[in-house]
Amino acid sequence: MSLPADAKTLLTSLKTVAENGSFQTFVDKALKLDTEIVELMGSKRVQDRQLQDAENKLKDAEERLKEREEQLSVSQATLKKKEEKISALQGQLRAQQKNNEDSLRSTKTALEAKSQKLSDLESYSLELKPVIPEDVESRFESLFQQAFELAKKSLDVDLGAESARWNGLRHHKAVKDKICFPSTDTPIAKMMRTAAFLAVLSSELSEHIFLSTYILEEAGELQGFLTSLAEREPELESHLRSVLLKAHLDEDKQSMAGSRTETAVKNVFECVEGLFLHRPQRESFRSDLEAICKQACDLWQYIQTLDDSITPNDGLFMLKLKILDFSSPPQLARNSKAPPNGGTSTQGPKTKLSTNDPQLVPERVVWPSLVTEEASLTHGYALSEDQVKKGKDEEKAEMARWSRREARRKSRATSMTENETETDSKRPFLSQKGGDGQKGA
Numbered sequence: 001m002s003l004p005a006d007a008k009t010l011l012t013s014l015k016t017v018a019e020n021g022s023f024q025t026f027v028d029k030a031l032k033l034d035t036e037i038v039e040l041m042g043s044k045r046v047q048d049r050q051l052q053d054a055e056n057k058l059k060d061a062e063e064r065l066k067e068r069e070e071q072l073s074v075s076q077a078t079l080k081k082k083e084e085k086i087s088a089l090q091g092q093l094r095a096q097q098k099n100n101e102d103s104l105r106s107t108k109t110a111l112e113a114k115s116q117k118l119s120d121l122e123s124y125s126l127e128l129k130p131v132i133p134e135d136v137e138s139r140f141e142s143l144f145q146q147a148f149e150l151a152k153k154s155l156d157v158d159l160g161a162e163s164a165r166w167n168g169l170r171h172h173k174a175v176k177d178k179i180c181f182p183s184t185d186t187p188i189a190k191m192m193r194t195a196a197f198l199a200v201l202s203s204e205l206s207e208h209i210f211l212s213t214y215i216l217e218e219a220g221e222l223q224g225f226l227t228s229l230a231e232r233e234p235e236l237e238s239h240l241r242s243v244l245l246k247a248h249l250d251e252d253k254q255s256m257a258g259s260r261t262e263t264a265v266k267n268v269f270e271c272v273e274g275l276f277l278h279r280p281q282r283e284s285f286r287s288d289l290e291a292i293c294k295q296a297c298d299l300w301q302y303i304q305t306l307d308d309s310i311t312p313n314d315g316l317f318m319l320k321l322k323i324l325d326f327s328s329p330p331q332l333a334r335n336s337k338a339p340p341n342g343g344t345s346t347q348g349p350k351t352k353l354s355t356n357d358p359q360l361v362p363e364r365v366v367w368p369s370l371v372t373e374e375a376s377l378t379h380g381y382a383l384s385e386d387q388v389k390k391g392k393d394e395e396k397a398e399m400a401r402w403s404r405r406e407a408r409r410k411s412r413a414t415s416m417t418e419n420e421t422e423t424d425s426k427r428p429f430l431s432q433k434g435g436d437g438q439k440g441a
Helices: 005-020 023-123 133-155 163-170 188-207 220-232 234-249 250-275 278-301 385-425 428-440
Strands: 309-311 321-323 361-369 370-372 380-382
Touching: 005 250, 133 188, 133 250, 133 361, 133 370, 163 188, 188 278, 188 309, 188 361, 188 380, 188 385, 220 234, 250 278, 250 309, 321 370, 361 385, 380 385
Parallel strands: 321 380
Antiparallel strands: 309 370, 361 380
């Protein structure tokens, strides 16, 4: 290893000192040099350690760099795989997008076809309107008032008709074994025959006019089916009814409505025409009856076009029921018109609430209530227990009077026969023979 420049200088100085004979100075310089050498050696060791540390750090840095490079290589490989996967997914996405676009076009085409078909189907049905309970109630109440007025005007009067003339009214299915009334002109008889007329009228209206459609002449089975369907599937019943109403041509519908009105008028009129002894009475009654049945038919053609299935209910346990009040004249004036659509009628017989009082407990329904599957829209009218009892009592009394009259008539006839026989037996024999001889001649 070569000496530092200072060491060379020192050796040269020592040589010179030796030559000059100055040994102490040489020793001092040698000691100084030794110290400097020690210091230099210490400095070198420090520098060597620092160099070693630097090399170690460099080596660590290189190793970390190598690790980073490896990590980077792994990351690049992973990134490449992900890029490849992304590329593949993008390809799948483009393919799926194309499929979705094709499917969307196909679905749109199918939807347009179905929309057109739905539009065609909707054109085959009549658009039904929502039910306005107040409107239905006021119009049906007006119909009842017209009927009640006609009954009071025509039957709550002295008719003086013989018993046989009442058979048409008395034997109608809505009256027979249900409403009793004597063939007299007492207040009770007038009340009961007025109620009987209302029962007959409402029965004929329910059978011929208060129907879901007028599409068939014999509507019994179809009406029963629609009523049953409304109980199970109300929406399906509404749709089916709307299709039937649409399918029925207007001219045929009006013709059928007119025919059903005529049938109802004919059946009701035949029950009571024998009570009117004079032609003007019959003609006036029939004219008023036709107007009422026409009003009922117009109302029901409107009800047919409502969302909910509405039917007449003559059950005794209806949600709304009033007792017929005969204590005052009818509320509507003659030829008065029904309130406008949506109007509320404030007129009508006095309401009687059902209690334990026989005068207030309903016994026999004579005018139905209109009901849906969920509620009762209008109230019906009924005779009370007290009214029915009075009718039965008076009919029994009339039958008793008739039995007594028949007994007296038979007694008189028997007595007259016996008198004639006794008179013949007291005639002289020759007188009787002579008479016979003359008779033989």
